[in-house]
Amino acid sequence: MSIISIEFALFVLAAMLIYYIMPRKARWIVLLVGSYFFYWMNSHWLVLVLFFTSLVTYLFGLIIQRQIDKNQEYILNHESITRDEKKNLKDKLKKKNRIILSIGILLVLGALLFLKYFNFFGENVNVLFSSVGIKWTIPHMNLLLPLGISFYTLQAISYMVDVYRGKVTADHNPAKFLLFMSFFPQIIQGPIPRYSQLAKQLYEGHKFNYNQICFGAQMMLWGLIKKLVIAERLAIPVNYLFEHHTEYSGPILFFAVVLYGFQIYTDFSGGMDLVCGVAQLFGIELEKNFKQPYYATSLEDFWRRWHITMGSWMKEYIFYPLSLSKAFTSLSRKSRKVLGQFAGKRVPVFLAMFIAYFCVGFWHGPNWKYIAYGIWNGTIIMTSILLENIYAKGRMLCRIDENTFTWRSFRRFRTFLIVSFGRFFSRAEDLPTALSMFGRTFKNWRNVSFVTNGSLLNMGLNNANWILLIFLIILLFYVDYKHEQGVSFRVVIARQHLVFRWAIYIIAVLIILVFGYYGSEYNAASFVYEKF
Amino acid sequence: MQKKVRIPKKQAINLIKAFAFCIVLVISILYIQSFFGVDSDISYGNERGFLKEKNGSLDAVFIGGSDVYRLWEPLFGWKLYGVAAWNYAIPAISPIAIRYLLKEAIKTQPNALYIISLNVYKGSSIKTKYGYAHYIVDYLPLSSNRLELTEALVEGNEFSAEQAAELFFPIMKFHTRWDKLKDWVFDAAQMDYKSSYHTKEQTSISDVSKGFNISLSKGTIPNDIQKVFDELLEYCSKNEIKVLFVKMPQAISEEEQGRMNSLEDQIIEKGFECLDLYKHFDELCLDLKNDYVDKYHLNIHGEIKLSRYLGEYLIDKYGIENKRGMKEWESWDKSATEYRDYLSSYILPFEEYEKRNNISAPKLNKLSISGQTITVSWEASDGAKSYGVFRSEADSQWEMITETDQLEYIDQELDPKTKYIYTIVPMTIYNGQKSFGHFNAKGVSGTTGGTK
Numbered sequence: 014m015s016i017i018s019i020e021f022a023l024f025v026l027a028a029m030l031i032y033y034i035m036p037r038k039a040r041w042i043v044l045l046v047g048s049y050f051f052y053w054m055n056s057h058w059l060v061l062v063l064f065f066t067s068l069v070t071y072l073f074g075l076i077i078q079r080q081i082d083k084n085q086e087y088i089l090n091h092e093s094i095t096r097d098e099k100k101n102l103k104d105k106l107k108k109k110n111r112i113i114l115s116i117g118i119l120l121v122l123g124a125l126l127f128l129k130y131f132n133f134f135g136e137n138v139n140v141l142f143s144s145v146g147i148k149w150t151i152p153h154m155n156l157l158l159p160l161g162i163s164f165y166t167l168q169a170i171s172y173m174v175d176v177y178r179g180k181v182t183a184d185h186n187p188a189k190f191l192l193f194m195s196f197f198p199q200i201i202q203g204p205i206p207r208y209s210q211l212a213k214q215l216y217e218g219h220k221f222n223y224n225q226i227c228f229g230a231q232m233m234l235w236g237l238i239k240k241l242v243i244a245e246r247l248a249i250p251v252n253y254l255f256e257h258h259t260e261y262s263g264p265i266l267f268f269a270v271v272l273y274g275f276q277i278y279t280d281f282s283g284g285m286d287l288v289c290g291v292a293q294l295f296g297i298e299l300e301k302n303f304k305q306p307y308y309a310t311s312l313e314d315f316w317r318r319w320h321i322t323m324g325s326w327m328k329e330y331i332f333y334p335l336s337l338s339k340a341f342t343s344l345s346r347k348s349r350k351v352l353g354q355f356a357g358k359r360v361p362v363f364l365a366m367f368i369a370y371f372c373v374g375f376w377h378g379p380n381w382k383y384i385a386y387g388i389w390n391g392t393i394i395m396t397s398i399l400l401e402n403i404y405a406k407g408r409m410l411c412r413i414d415e416n417t418f419t420w421r422s423f424r425r426f427r428t429f430l431i432v433s434f435g436r437f438f439s440r441a442e443d444l445p446t447a448l449s450m451f452g453r454t455f456k457n458w459r460n461v462s463f464v465t466n467g468s469l470l471n472m473g474l475n476n477a478n479w480i481l482l483i484f485l486i487i488l489l490f491y492v493d494y495k496h497e498q499g500v501s502f503r504v505v506i507a508r509q510h511l512v513f514r515w516a517i518y519i520i521a522v523l524i525i526l527v528f529g530y531y532g533s534e535y536n537a538a539s540f541v542y543e544k545f
Numbered sequence: 546m547q548k549k550v551r552i553p554k555k556q557a558i559n560l561i562k563a564f565a566f567c568i569v570l571v572i573s574i575l576y577i578q579s580f581f582g583v584d585s586d587i588s589y590g591n592e593r594g595f596l597k598e599k600n601g602s603l604d605a606v607f608i609g610g611s612d613v614y615r616l617w618e619p620l621f622g623w624k625l626y627g628v629a630a631w632n633y634a635i636p637a638i639s640p641i642a643i644r645y646l647l648k649e650a651i652k653t654q655p656n657a658l659y660i661i662s663l664n665v666y667k668g669s670s671i672k673t674k675y676g677y678a679h680y681i682v683d684y685l686p687l688s689s690n691r692l693e694l695t696e697a698l699v700e701g702n703e704f705s706a707e708q709a710a711e712l713f714f715p716i717m718k719f720h721t722r723w724d725k726l727k728d729w730v731f732d733a734a735q736m737d738y739k740s741s742y743h744t745k746e747q748t749s750i751s752d753v754s755k756g757f758n759i760s761l762s763k764g765t766i767p768n769d770i771q772k773v774f775d776e777l778l779e780y781c782s783k784n785e786i787k788v789l790f791v792k793m794p795q796a797i798s799e800e801e802q803g804r805m806n807s808l809e810d811q812i813i814e815k816g817f818e819c820l821d822l823y824k825h826f827d828e829l830c831l832d833l834k835n836d837y838v839d840k841y842h843l844n845i846h847g848e849i850k851l852s853r854y855l856g857e858y859l860i861d862k863y864g865i866e867n868k869r870g871m872k873e874w875e876s877w878d879k880s881a882t883e884y885r886d887y888l889s890s891y892i893l894p895f896e897e898y899e900k901r902n903n904i905s906a907p908k909l910n911k912l913s914i915s916g917q918t919i920t921v922s923w924e925a926s927d928g929a930k931s932y933g934v935f936r937s938e939a940d941s942q943w944e945m946i947t948e949t950d951q952l953e954y955i956d957q958e959l960d961p962k963t964k965y966i967y968t969i970v971p972m973t974i975y976n977g978q979k980s981f982g983h984f985n986a987k988g989v990s991g992t993t994g995g996t997k
Contacts, residue, residue, distance in 0.1 A: 019710065152750040477724035515566055519573050526574065527720045528579075533711060534721045 014054040016201065016287055017240060017531065024051065029226075029294055030381050035219030044192055044215060044295065048054070051197040052160065059159035062128070066121050066162075067194035070169040073117030074176045078183030081176075090343055114177045118170050125166040128156050133379030161200040163376060167326050168194065172208045174330055181208050189216050198291040202284050204302040204322040219296025224507075229293030231503050234521045235492075236286025241486050244280035245530030250472035251276050255440060263457035265468075266450055270433050273440045275486060278306065281320070292490070305493040310424035311392050312431055323376070327369045336365035363395045371393075377439065382447050386438035393431055407458050481528060553562035575687060578716040580726060582683025583676070587742070588635050589616065592684035594736030595633055596653065602873065603654045604865045605630035609662030610638035612793045615842035620741040620884040621852035623877050625897060626860050627867030630660070632740035635680045639673035640666050640770055641701050642681045644777045649685060651786065658863055661777075663792045663819065666808055669799040671701050671769045676709050683715045701769070738887075739880045746838055748891050749846040750987055754833035755858040756840050757796035759823045763810070764803025774808060778815050790819040794826055794851075796833070796840035820858065820933050822851075829854050830901040832983035845888060846986055849896050893935055893943045893970065895981050904971040904982030912967065912991035917960070921967045921990055922953040929971030931983065937966050937988075948972070961995030 014022050026048040032040050052060045084106045088094060094102075135151035142149065172193075173179045184190040193212050254261065254269035261269070282303040292299045302321050309315035316324045335341055341361040349357030367388070374387020397404075413420055434451065441447035463469065469479060492502055506517055582589065591614065595606075605628065607613045613634035622628040633650050635642070643665060650659070678698045685691040692713070699709040699962040766774070781788045790812050792805050802823070812819045822829060829850055831837075836847030843851060859865050868874045885892075904926050913920040921934060931950045937943045948955060959965060968988035970981050 036709075223556070223563075477722060515569060518566070519570055522570060523573065523577055526716060527577065527723050529720070532717045532720070533707065536717055 014050065016198075016284070016291070017237065020054075023293055025294065032218075032295055033221045035218070037220070041189060041192055041216045041220030045188060048192060048195040048197040049355045051528055052195060052200065055201075056160045059157055061122060061197060062159040062162065063165060063200075064191070066124060066165060067191050068187075069117060069120045070172055070194065071184065071190045073113060073120075073173055074183035075185070076113050077173065077176050078116075080106055080110050080113070110177050114173055117173050119216060121166055121169045121173075125162050128158055129161060130379045131156060161202065164203050164205055165194055165200060167205050167323070167330075167376075171205070171326060171330060175208055177420070181212075183205055184208075184212065186216075192216070196292075196297075198288040199299055199355065202281070202288070203320070204285065204288070204300045205326050206300060206322070211297075212223075214297045222296060225296055226294055227507075228503055229290045231290070231518070232286050232293060233290030233504070234518065234525070236283045236288075236290060237525045238485070238521060239279040239283030239286065240491070241525055241529035241531055243482065243489065244276050244283055246474070246528075247272050247276035247279065248483055248530075249474055250469075251440075251497045253472045255442075258441075258446070262453040263455070265463050266454045267433070268442065270436050270450075270454075271438050273433050274307075274429075274433050276302075277436070277439075279489065297437065306432075307429060307490070308425060308493060309428050309432075309496045310421060311397060311428055312390060313397070315432055316390065316394075323373070327373055331372055332369040335368060336362055341365060359398065363398075366395055367391050374438075380443040382438045382441060385444055385447065386435060389435045389438055393435075404421075412455065549609045557702065574716070576649070578714065579687070581716040581719040581722065583679035583715070583719060584722065584725075585636060585680050588680045589684050590736040590738075591632055591634055591740045594740055595631055595650065596686065597736065598629075598631065598653070599873070600653045602862075603629050603631050603657045604868075604871070605658040605660055605859060606650050606654055607632045607634055607660045607662070608643055608650065608666050608900050609634045609793075611636055611842060612662045612664040612795060614740065614742050615838070616793050616848060616851050617855055618741045618848045619739045620877075620881045621849055621897065622856040622859075623739070623869065624881045624885065625853055626856040626865070627869035627874075628856050628859055628865050629868060629874060629877055630859070632742075634662075634740070637673060637677040638681060639677065639698065640664055640668070640671045640773045641673075641697050644773070644780050645690055645697070646681075647777070647780065647786070648690050649688070651784070657787070658859070659781075659786055659788045660766060661790050663790060663805050663808055663812075664797075666766075666770055666774055666796060667797060667805050668770070669767055671767075671773055673698070673702060675702070675704055678702065678704070678712055679715060679718070682712055683719070684990045708813040712878045737880060739877060739883050741880075741884055742848070743884070743887060747848070747888075748986065749838045749844055750835055750985075751837050751839050752834045753796040753837045753840050757833050758799065759826060760802040761806065762799060762803040763807045764800055764805075766804055766807055770804075774811070778811070781817065782815065788817050790817060791855075792819070792821045792823055794822045794829065794831060795842075796837065822854075827903060830903050830983075832903075832906060834871070835906055835983055835985055844986070845891055846896065849892065852900060853897070853901075889942050890940045892982070893968075893986075894945060895933075895970070900975060900978050900980035900997070902928070902973055902975060902980040902982050904973060906983040906985050907932065907969045907971055909967070909985060909989045912989055914991045914993060917958060917995045918955045919959060919965060919967075919993065920953060921956065921969070921989070923969045925952055926971040926982065930971055930973045931971075933970040933972055933981070935968050935970060935984075935988075938978060939964055939966070943968075959993045960997075961993055964990055964992045966990040973988055 015026065024047070028043060032043045035043055038354055049060065052063060056063075084102055088099060088102065121494060123503065132153055135153060139150045172181070176183045184193065189212075192215050193208060196206075196211070196215060199206060251273045252271060254265065254272075258266065258269070286300045289299045289301075299540070300322050304318040304321060306319040309318050341364070345358065345361040347357075348360035352355065370387040370391030371384065372387070373390065374384045377383040377386065408415065415421075434454075437447045437451045437454075438444070441450055457532075470476065474482070506514055509517075556683050607617055607630060609635070614632040614978065617630070617632060619630050622630050631654075633646055635646070638646075643661060647659060647661070650657070682691065682695050682698065685694070695709075695712050698704070699712060704712065735782060746747065752974070780786075790809070809819045809821060831843070831847050831850055836843055838844045860867075869878060907923040907926045907929070910922045910924070913922070932952075933945050934947045934949065934954045934956075935943045936946050936956065946956065956965070956967075966988040967990070968984050968986065970984040972979055972981055974980070
């Protein structure tokens with residue numbers, strides 16, 4: 014049941030009807046049953062993997078919480094306890110909980126690593142073995158990947174860590190916790206929720222709010238336009254160019270990767286709008302996952318605007334724990350002694366950053382190209398941090414005012430270029446292809462005639478479709494521009510006269526109906542990020 | 546103390562607004578949907594064009610499949626006899642659909658004679674391919690009849706849920722054609738030609754003489770076909786519809802003819818009329834070697850002959866008035882002239898108007914070319930008293946250049962380096978009137994020598 018299918022629309026309608034009919038205290042049950050039904054329809058028996066992960070997470074959260082509660086109870090009941098004794102108890106608790114947490118993480122992460130990465134490891138180990146003359150090989154296994162496992166595994170880990178850190182209290186209701194782990198709009202492709210942000214909203218039944226439902230529906234409309242009208246249309250020339258990449262170089266390859274950038278943005282953010290819109294129908298606000306990423310002025314800024322929940326997850330559960338750990342603190346001290354203050358201070362940060370971006374790449378898929386993708390982003394960011402002072406001096410020398418429109422535009426364009434080049438790694442078939450395409454992009458720039466000589470019409474789209482695409486991409490960037498200025502289009506439209514508002518909504522529906530890539534005349538439109 | 550008053554009125558207003566919005570949205574979708582359907586200018590032209598005809602203005606309406614619109618040409622019927630008869634005919638039509646099309650047509654043309662092709666029922670099952678169902682449904686006006694027809698097609702063919710949804714809402718399948726709207730929505734020549742078929746296919750020739758036979762045997766009607774046929778007859782009877790069933794002369798199997806023969810008996814038993822063109826085949830003067838495109842369809846030469854025969858039949862039997870030149874039917878005169886112009890390079894000058902006979906087409910020999918002189922020769926045809934020599938240049942009109950009783954003609958002083966096409970038409974005198982036999986429309990061609 015794809016979230017852009019009629020079946021899903023009927024499912025949501027039915028779920029909404031039942032949700033608002035039920036007494037408020039029981040509404041979370043509707044969401045739980047609906048979520049598991051939805052997951053079953055998509056993954057059948059693989060729902061057991063989700064159930065197992067949820068159960069393990071729940072139990073380990075409880076175990077950790079129990080240790081914390083026991084410790085607090087002991088301290089409360091023993092008023093005579095000294096400060097040092099308290100500290101010892103806390104240290105013991107921390108050590109114990111760290112072991113419990115590690116086991117919990119290992120179990121849930123183990124499922125993901127096994128199902129998603131086993132064959133990748135196997136292939137690489139086999140290559141290594143054969144290069145050293147070992148004949149034994151790890152067999153390839155036909156493993157089914159449960160839908161959304163990459164997302165809900167991170168969700169589970171964040172919950173256990175948050176309980177460990179005392180940020181949240183462990184959930185004592187297993188059924189409610191199952192709902193937190195399986196809430197259907199976000200399970201397939203995020204956003205990756207935090208327990209503190211989502212759980213309460215899920216469990217408390219929400220009152221019927223007409224305006225909220227309208228807003229949710231409007232968000233879904235915009236998401237469908239982005240996904241079905243823009244992303245799916247862009248996929249045609251992108252797929253063509255990447256399949257026939259050996260025939261091209263220079264500007265055409267760059268054009269391909271730029272188009273892909275628009276495609277992945279509209280595909281992913283369109284999916285997010287749909288997901289958030291559906292959640293809003295039930296009165297639930299999910300976290301934003303995109304914030305006008307192509308208006309970023311640096312790659313670091315870009316990663317604060319693109320797949321925000323994953324970026325913040327990596328920051329909070331990989332980067333900070335590593336960079337603030339004892340081992341890294343010790344490394345920092347040693348590095349400063351050896352490399353000096355400037356470099357030494359940065360070594361542990363860069364190492365943590367490298368690991369974090371390595372994980373970002375690796376999370377995307379079991380392929381070296383994704384790892385390269387992560388490393389590319391991490392390397393650029395680290396380089397820009399290293400050269401920060403030089404850039405600042407350069408700006409001073411050239412008397413560049415950072416706050417001008419032209420400088421901001423230049424930075425945005427530069428960031429766009431860097432991001433686009435990085436996309437070779439995520440889109441190409443494999444790493445060698447990505448590197449080859451990357452290299453060939455710098456050749457033959459004298460010849461840009463493909464724009465006017467009719468080549469564009471050989472990529473699967475005719476004139477009318479290209480014109481429509483250009484118009485919609487301009488519209489998309491205009492909407493993002495307004496959002497960047499803090500203007501919400503939904504709010505602006507909501508303030509207009511009824512006739513105008515209705516005209517906008519009806520036109521939006523008709524745009525999807527007429528220009529959308531759906532139905533039996535096209536292949537079923539699936540989301541790029543769904544495969545994670 | 547005053548109680549805080551809740552405002553359920555606001556909820557009610559919101560609900561009304563939501564309901565009203567949904568209505569407006571549905572109407573907008575249905576309106577936009579009317580532009581989207583299967584890629585078939587025949588379906589579009591025949592169904593949408595039908596609605597453009599003034600209510601009650603048509604003398605007859607033909608209902609069927611390509612066994613209708615590739616046999617009867619309305620504009621020939623008009624040009625020859627002033628009969629306004631529309632082809633409410635759809636490619637690969639299912640027997641299920643006939644009754645519903647009839648019901649649809651009657652809404653605007655209640656007094657017309659309804660001519661139903663019996664050939665639709667010759668098959669072994671009512672089942673049709675999913676794609677063909679769109680030909681029938683997509684361009685019908687939105688009505689309960691259309692919904693019932695769609696439901697009947699879905700049920701009768703066991704289409705899947707997705708297929709059914711697309712039949713009810715064709716925009717889901719055909720919205721992909723949005724960039725071609727201009728070409729076929731606003732420029733549907735099938736409508737301008739009053740449902741007359743117009744395509745290069747009309748000039749193709751296929752010899753169906755080996756597969757053609759006239760059978761008098763009776764066949765067994767499959768249950769599902771019998772059911773829909775009974776429903777059709779019951780509907781016609783109950784609503785006192787003026788109906789004429791026609792068996793079109795296709796080169797079909799004995800089994801298929803047997804079924805049609807059995808159905809003909811049922812028609813007569815129920816008091817309806819049936820015109821069996823197999824029985825009148827000789828009068829049609831159809832040439833099995835030159836007048837068919839394939840075993841089911843006639844080419845333009847066959848269409849003219851059949852339209853001429855049927856037109857005459859309608860005038861004689863039903864006393865239809867010749868309306869050519871009348872103000873209310875101006876559009877038919879205009880369309881007929883345009884259609885004739887469209888076909889002018891294919892049709893020989895005598896075809897529409899002169900008497901026809903069944904003398905076989907003379908076998909044409911290869912042209913003998915010497916400079917700017919071409920010698921045309923041919924073999925004799927039994928029964929021919931003389932031969933008309935017709936000539937055309939590529940895409941130009943045929944012209945009779947001479948009449949001769951010889952088997953050869955020398956065409957001199959032709960233009961140099963020019964391609965000429967010749968055909969020979971055998972002629973005889975019948976009841977004091979010259980009549981023309983069969984001919985090979987492809988002719989034989991050659992290019993003169995010399996320098997330009």
